[in-house]
Amino acid sequence: MKPIYQRALQDSFRKLNPRKMAGNPVMFVVEVGSLLTTVLWARHPGDLFVGQTALWLWFTVLFANFAEAIAEGRGKAQADALRKSRKDIPARRRKPDGSFEEVPSSELRKGDVVRVEAGQSIPADGEIIQGVASVDESAITGESAPVVRESGGDRSAVTGGTTVLSDWLVIRVEADPGQGFLDRMISMVEGASRQKTPNELALNILLASFTILFLLVCVSLYPMADGAISVVVLVALLVCLIPTTIGGLLSAIGIAGMDRLIQRNVMAMSGRAVEAAGDVDVLLLDKTGTITYGNRQAAEFVADGVSLAEVARLASLASLADETPEGKSIVTLASEKFGVHLTPPEGAEFVPFTAQTRMSGVNLGDEQIRKGAIDSISNWATSPVSERLKEAVDEIARKGGTPLLIARNGLAVGVVYLKDVVKTGIKERFVRLRNMGIKTVMVTGDNPVTAAAIAAEAGVDDFLAQATPEQKLDLIRNYQQGGRLVAMTGDGTNDAPALAQADVAVAMNSGTQAAREAANLIDLDSNPTKLIEIVEIGKQLLITRGALSTFSIANDVAKYFAILPAAFAVSHPELGRLNFMALANPQSAILSAVIFNALIIVALIPLALRGVNYRAVGAETLLRDHLLIYGVGGLVCPFIGIKLVDMLVVAMHLA
Numbered sequence: 001m002k003p004i005y006q007r008a009l010q011d012s013f014r015k016l017n018p019r020k021m022a023g024n025p026v027m028f029v030v031e032v033g034s035l036l037t038t039v040l041w042a043r044h045p046g047d048l049f050v051g052q053t054a055l056w057l058w059f060t061v062l063f064a065n066f067a068e069a070i071a072e073g074r075g076k077a078q079a080d081a082l083r084k085s086r087k088d089i090p091a092r093r094r095k096p097d098g099s100f101e102e103v104p105s106s107e108l109r110k111g112d113v114v115r116v117e118a119g120q121s122i123p124a125d126g127e128i129i130q131g132v133a134s135v136d137e138s139a140i141t142g143e144s145a146p147v148v149r150e151s152g153g154d155r156s157a158v159t160g161g162t163t164v165l166s167d168w169l170v171i172r173v174e175a176d177p178g179q180g181f182l183d184r185m186i187s188m189v190e191g192a193s194r195q196k197t198p199n200e201l202a203l204n205i206l207l208a209s210f211t212i213l214f215l216l217v218c219v220s221l222y223p224m225a226d227g228a229i230s231v232v233v234l235v236a237l238l239v240c241l242i243p244t245t246i247g248g249l250l251s252a253i254g255i256a257g258m259d260r261l262i263q264r265n266v267m268a269m270s271g272r273a274v275e276a277a278g279d280v281d282v283l284l285l286d287k288t289g290t291i292t293y294g295n296r297q298a299a300e301f302v303a304d305g306v307s308l309a310e311v312a313r314l315a316s317l318a319s320l321a322d323e324t325p326e327g328k329s330i331v332t333l334a335s336e337k338f339g340v341h342l343t344p345p346e347g348a349e350f351v352p353f354t355a356q357t358r359m360s361g362v363n364l365g366d367e368q369i370r371k372g373a374i375d376s377i378s379n380w381a382t383s384p385v386s387e388r389l390k391e392a393v394d395e396i397a398r399k400g401g402t403p404l405l406i407a408r409n410g411l412a413v414g415v416v417y418l419k420d421v422v423k424t425g426i427k428e429r430f431v432r433l434r435n436m437g438i439k440t441v442m443v444t445g446d447n448p449v450t451a452a453a454i455a456a457e458a459g460v461d462d463f464l465a466q467a468t469p470e471q472k473l474d475l476i477r478n479y480q481q482g483g484r485l486v487a488m489t490g491d492g493t494n495d496a497p498a499l500a501q502a503d504v505a506v507a508m509n510s511g512t513q514a515a516r517e518a519a520n521l522i523d524l525d526s527n528p529t530k531l532i533e534i535v536e537i538g539k540q541l542l543i544t545r546g547a548l549s550t551f552s553i554a555n556d557v558a559k560y561f562a563i564l565p566a567a568f569a570v571s572h573p574e575l576g577r578l579n580f581m582a583l584a585n586p587q588s589a590i591l592s593a594v595i596f597n598a599l600i601i602v603a604l605i606p607l608a609l610r611g612v613n614y615r616a617v618g619a620e621t622l623l624r625d626h627l628l629i630y631g632v633g634g635l636v637c638p639f640i641g642i643k644l645v646d647m648l649v650v651a652m653h654l655a
Contacts, residue, residue, distance in 0.1 A: 091123035092116070094170075105160070112173040116164050122171065124160040125180045130170035132356050136163040140181070140493045140512075148358065167356060185469060185496055185514070206549075207243055214241040233563070236590045240559040240597050246545075246552040249601060252608040253548070257541040260611070264533060265524040266506070273520035275545070277487060277504045277538025281437055282479050283531060284464075284472070284488035284502070286495075287444035287451070290528035291458045292420035295325035296402055298333040300417040302392040311414030312338040315406050318361045318371035321350040326418055327360075330371075370407045371416070382410030389415055400450030420454055427459040429532055434461070438535065441475070443467045443488070472498035487535065489528040490515050504538070506531050540614035543622065547612045547630045548604060554634025555600065562593040562642050581643050584650045592646040596638060599645075 092100040094113040105123035108114065113129070116122050122135075132150035140159050149155050149169065158171060159181045175181075218238040222231075257274035261267070268274050285291060303311040312334035319327040320342060334340040344350075345364055353360035359372020359380065370380055374393055378385055385405070392415045396403040401419040405412050430440050442463040444451050451465035464475055476486045476498055487504035490496070491511025499505035499518040507519030508526040516522055523530050565579040565586075583589040 089121050089123055106177055108173050108177070110173055110176050113170060114173065115168060115170050117168050118164055118166050120164055122158050122160055122162050122164065122169075124171075124173045125175040126158055126160075126171035126173045128156040128158060128169050129172050131168050132358075133167040133169045134165040136165050138492075138512075166354070182493070185493055207246070211242045214238055217241075233586075233590055236594050237563050240563055240593050241556065243552060243556075244597065245555060245601055245604070246549050249548055249552075249604055249608045250545070252605050253541060253545050253611075256544075256609040256611055257537060259609075260537050260540075261521070261534065264530065264537075266530060266534060267522045267524060269520045269522070273504055274534070274538050275541050276485060277534045278540070278542035279485045280487040280504055280535055280538065282439045282441065282484050282486045283433065283535070284441050284443050284476070284486060284498075285460070285531065286489055286491075286528060287420070287442050287446065287454060290489060290531075291426055291442055291460070292422055292454065295329075296418040297329040297421045298326070298416055299401070299419045299421075301333070301337075302389065302415040302417065304386050304388045304413060305411075306413050308414075309338045309340070311406055311416075312340050313342070314369050314408055314413065315371060315404075315416050316340050316342050317345075317364070318369045318406065320344050320348075320362065321352070322360060322371075329418075330416055366409075368409055371404055374403060374405055377405035377407050377412060380410070381407050381412050383412070385412045392417075398449060398453075400446065400453035422454065422458045423529070426529070427457075429529075430459045430461075433532065433535070436535075436539075443472060443475075469494045469497050473501055476501045487531060489523075489531050490519070491526070504531075504534065506534065536614060540611050543614055544608065544612045546622075547626050548608060550626045551604070551630040551634035551637075554631045555638050557635055558638030558642060559593045559597065561639075562589050565589070581639060581646070583643070583646045588646050588649045588653070589642075592642045592649055595645050595649075596641045600638070600641070 088104050088106045090102050091105045091108055092115045093103050093108065094100050094115065100115055108124045114123060114126070116133075118133070128149055128151045130151055132148065134146045135149045135158065136146050137159065140162060146165050147155075149158055158169070160175075161182065215238060218234045218241070221237075222234055254272065254275060258268040261274060298315075301308050301311045301315065316331050316334040319330040321344070322328070322330075331342075347365070349363040351359075351361045351363065351370070353372070357372070358376040359370050361368065361370035361372075363369075370377055372380075374385075389405070389412055393403040393405075396415065396417050399419070401417050404416040404418060406414040406416060433440055439462065440460040442451065442455050442458065442460045444454070444463065444465060445467060446454070446465055448465040451463045455463040464471060472488075472495070476488070479486050480501075480503070485503040486501075487506070488495075488498060488502045489506045489508070490499045491508035493512045493514040495507075495511075496514040496518040499507060499515060504521065505519040506521045506523055506528070507515040508528065509516070509522055509524045510526040521534065561578055562581065562583060565576055579589070583592065
């Protein structure tokens with residue numbers, strides 16, 4: 001054997017990485033074919049027929065290797081982004097004498113008291129013991145709207161890494177270094193892992209089983225034939241028998257799915273993520289921005305002692321200088337329902353909203369109008385709130401809405417009902433998902449009463465209220481342990497553990513870096529409802545793979561009828577009766593089958609890229625259609641193709 005052939009053979013042996021191939025049957029198929037083709041080429045470099053056969057065997061391997069090379073890798077979510085977000089920042093710690101000293105946040109311990117001014121970052125997880133401030137928590141939750149935090153009640157907890165936007169806070173540290181919120185997130189992300197889908201496992205078993213089975217069959221045929229079958233024929237037989245067709249097309253199908261997502265501005269980190277979307281049977285959807293518009297909208301006015309039109313006028317006046325979505329919606333509702341069209345009055349003195357007062361309004365000479373939270377307006381008013389308005393406030397709270405009191409000159413006269421508006425058409429989409437066998441679960445930080453009201457209006461199957469990162473992660477794992485595949489959307493650092501665990505995880509591009517790192521799909525438009533479209537694309541990808549798998553298996557039958565009679569033509573002449581394709585001779589039969597085996601991969605690539613049309617039909621209907629179209633087509637096409645190639649081979653040989 002010449003040195004060049006020896007080196008080629010040694011390189012092929014080195015490529016046979018058992019650990020890599022054990023986890024990737026496609027690689028197993030490709031590398032076995034590559035090795036055996038090299039053996040054939042090395043042993044018979046001068047034989048014209050062997051050289052031609054080896055050339056087409058190499059083409060088969062080349063196409064499969066090319067598809068595998070550009071396939072995606074399965075990635076495990078990393079916690080690097082979370083670690084980078086954990087910075088050592090300056091903190092003003094209170095000393096025993098009551099003064100403050102500046103120290104690094106890493107020196108803070110549980111029980112220390114720190115003061116944080118507007119524009120500064122909160123150095124550690126803690127509890128507010130004094131002050132009221134507006135806090136930007138987007139680094140944790142992904143939500144851009146600031147929230148009001150104050151001492152006492154359920155709004156007193158703050159998280160390290162968030163930023164105070166206004167006023168100041170005095171905070172008692174509640175966690176030692178290494179035990180804070182970010183540290184818990186890192187631990188949960190590192191402990192999360194994605195499972196293989198049932199379809200992926202089934203295909204891996206199928207490819208590996210067929211390859212091992214036919215490898216053993218071909219190896220055992222050589223001694224049994226007592227030299228009547230050449231190595232050339234055995235290698236050709238193996239390459240045509242093992243599932244190189246579907247193995248070579250799997251990556252093309254995955255890449256096509258990723259391309260369809262890119263057209264919708266969704267970037268897939270993995271083709272397998274798109275495929276897993278087709279197997280999903282549980283969808284976890286965040287309430288804000290996915291099911292509801294995310295901004296509370298004015299839906300109704302309630303009056304006491306005055307007309308509804310007057311309450312609408314007062315609420316509109318108090319909201320003229322309010323640029324928030326809630327304030328604008330009040331002006332819009334007053335205009336649409338009562339024809340209130342106002343411009344800022346001359347000499348009006350507008351009172352802006354602050355975290356301290358939690359109300360806003362306008363002073364018009366002797367008339368003072370205020371709009372705000374129930375307790376704030378109750379404290380500002382000089383007269384008690386009427387029973388009618390209290391009942392209205394309680395009713396709005398039971399519906400899951402937010403009540404705002406309207407007061408004039410110290411007297412509460414009305415209530416504005418703010419509600420999360422469910423997106424138009426979302427209920428119909430959930431019905432469609434239910435018909436596809438997918439369960440929808442709304443995840444929200446709202447209380448159970450509010451969550452139940454919105455879930456009923458939206459038509460979701462279930463909900464998780466007051467959801468913490470640990471609860472989201474546990475919910476996903478519970479579904480997965482029950483054999484279900486879960487998809488979810490998220491945009492905050494608090495979503496990262498659940499995103500890392502979910503089979504299909506869609507992070508918003510506007511979300512935190514930690515969320516994007518943990519996800520395997522990123523929506524560049526930050527539109528959470530795209531998760532439904534992703535599921536449909538995933539189902540199309542699965543249907544395409546099922547159709548091509550059916551075609552590939554049926555396609556092998558014709559190759560058996562081409563190669564087997566030729567392989568045993570010498571030792572068993574009676575098998576020549578199976579040569580009903582009337583192939584010219586054993587050599588051309590084998591060569592034609594090998595050439596067709598290589599060309600069919602190229603011919604099927606357009607179908608793999610375009611995909612089979614998705615229809616929401618049952619599994620039985622889908623199986624029947626696949627057998628009729630791709631099963632029968634896979635049987636007929638190779639007989640015609642091999643015969644045409646045989647005629648061409650004979651014509652070229654005679655020429």
